[in-house]
Structures are given as structure tokens and as C-alpha cells.
Amino acid sequence: MTSAEPTDTAPSSDASYEASRVRSDAAWEKIRTDPSGLRMLTGDRPTGALHIGHYFGSLRNRVRLQDAGVETWLIVADYQVITDREVLGDIRGSVRELITDYLAAGIDPEKSTIFTHSAVPALNQLLLPFLSLVTQPELERNPTVKAELAAAGKSAMGGLMLTYPVHQAADILFCHGNLVPVGRDQLPHIEQTRVVARRFNERYAGGEQYFPMPDALLSEAPTILGLDGSQKMSKSLGNTVMLRMSPEETAKKIKKAKTDADRQITFDPENRPEVANLLTIAAQSTGRSPEEIAEEIGDKGAGTLKVMTAEVLNEHLAPLRERRAELEKDPGYLFSVLRAGNERANAVADETLAHVREVMGMVY
Structure with a gap:
């Protein structure tokens, strides 16, 4: 059992942070002593090549965790590009740039699975039963969603943005991820995922702990400001x-x-x-x-x-x-890495969805 049970909301209070910190410290200790059983899910939206803020803030740490023996899943969240954008741009080119940066930084496709949202239908289908587990007020008060909306300069929230935390829950839970590297500002998403997992287990799985309760992996990764003094590089x-x-x-x-x-x-x-x-x-x-x-x-x-x-x-x-x-020099190799990752992700997602349909009584 974890050190603290989640509430039915996605809190961002000091108490919630301290509970997350305790679980994170325990996860770091397990990484140092025996990382077996740890499955990390993290990733990026493909909006172009990465910069040193991404590298020092997260990418370099992902490589360290991969090399420490943590099973690593990296999602290229192409569907998330349209949460706050009306024009995709060169999405294929952006995906290629992202994979290039991953591999150049040391992500090893023999140790890590790199896949895209849009290529894994069963993952996205999990969004439907997961949405039945949350309320509209819970989604609307998620502080990270509000911050994303403000950053995009929009006043009206689209449906995909509103359900963004639940989509992230599907990203994490489809592969039974139990470790997610995040900063403090992203903790509400992890708490929401824990709520979704617990409610699914209680409501549909008869109390069976089918989905894990994922923990945030907090670190002291540096924040790199923009060279113009802005709060972040862009x-x-x-x-x-x-x-x-x-x-x-x-x-x-x-x-x-x-x-x-x-x-x-x-x-x-x-x-x-x-x-x-x-x-x-x-x-x-x-x-x-x-x-x-x-x-x-x-x-x-x-x-x-x-x-x-x-x-x-x-x-x-x-x-x-x-x-x-x-x-x-070899874009064909880059996309072959992605195809292999998508194939593995589909196999895992199909198995997860089949079990979800079974416990929900939807196998005919």
C-alpha cells in the first residue's frame, strides 16, 4: 500500500505534495536498489525539435532511468498537439525531429518503447470508460488544464483540452505504467490518474487491483529560462x-x-x-x-x-x-524505430482493452 490514499479530487495542496514526495522518495530508493517492476511512462508533444530546456529538464534524466533498468515507455503525443492548436503544421517532420533527439540523447530502442498516440487505437478507446469515472467539475478545476489554456491564449476550453487529464490517464494506464517523472505543477494529472485507476478497480473490476496506482517521480531537475529572460524556453x-x-x-x-x-x-x-x-x-x-x-x-x-x-x-x-x-542521414531507420514501438504498444493496449471489456461485461 502507498503511504497515502488519494482523495476523490485532483488536489494540488501542500498535503498532497508531501504525500507525493514521500512516494517519490520511495520510488527513487527502489530505482537505486532494485528497479524491477518499475514501468515509466513519459513523453512529449511533437511540436518540433527539442532544446536544452527539454534536455536538462527531463530528457537526460530519462536516459539515466532507462540505463538504471527502469522499463521506459516514451509517448510521442501527436493527438495532444490539437488540444490547443487549430493547425498541425508539419506533424510528420516534428515527429521525426523528436525521435532524432531522443535517440541522439541516448534513448535506446532496445530498452525503451517509443510510440505515437494516433497509432494505438485501443489506448484512445480507454478514454470512454475512463471518462465515466470523472465529473465535469473535477475536470474544470484541474489547475494544469487552466494553465495550459492560459498559455495557449484561449478563453473557451475545447472538449479535448477539458478531457486532457483523462487522456493522460489512458496514456499511463494502458501499459500499466506505475512511475511518471513530473514537476510539481503536473502533480494534479498524476492524482487524477490515481483517482481513475482506483475508481475503475472499484466500480468495474470488483476491487481487483487491475490498474496500478502510479506514482510521480519528482526530481530537482533545473528550470532553464529563455535567453531573453522569459520563464521558459520557447x-x-x-x-x-x-x-x-x-x-x-x-x-x-x-x-x-x-x-x-x-x-x-x-x-x-x-x-x-x-x-x-x-x-x-x-x-x-x-x-x-x-x-x-x-x-x-x-x-x-x-x-x-x-x-x-x-x-x-x-x-x-x-x-x-x-x-x-x-x-x-537515415530517416527510414527513425521511422522503423517508431513502427516497432507502435507495434509493441498496440499489442499491450489490445490486451489491456480486452481485459477492460471483459470486466465491464462487454465481451459478446
């Missing part, structure tokens, strides 16, 4: 360093990064967020602390900081970029 704002950029393009981007007029370099995220951001990037690239790097630069100013950050970032990303260049 390709549309042009404030990113893309993984696919050349060393020259990277140096040019870093050189234009926003800083301040104080020549004494200090690590002060609250009062000097832009300078702290560059120090964080340098620290993540070298394994050193940002405070140590700040002390080394001292009063040499932001120009020296930018040069150092570009140099160590380029050095850190060099192996990834070399692999990426090789992968780009």
Missing part, C-alpha cells in the same frame, strides 16, 4: 538553444542572452535570474556548482560568462550532435 519566441544547432549558432545565441550591468558575477536566481540561468546551463554542462563557476568568473563580467557558457555547453553537446547528424 521555439516560437526564438529564445532557445536547440539541440540540433551548430556550435557557432549556439555561441551566437548565448552571446545575445539577456544579463545585467553588474560585472561581479554571482549566483542569485531571485534577484539576478538571467545571470543565474547562464550559470545553471554552465553548471549542468560541467557537473560543477553554479556558485563555483560564479566565483571563478568573479568581476570579469557577463561577456566572460557568456563565452564560458557557450564553450562548455558546446563541449557537453558535441557527442549528442555527432550522433544526431548520423541519425538525420
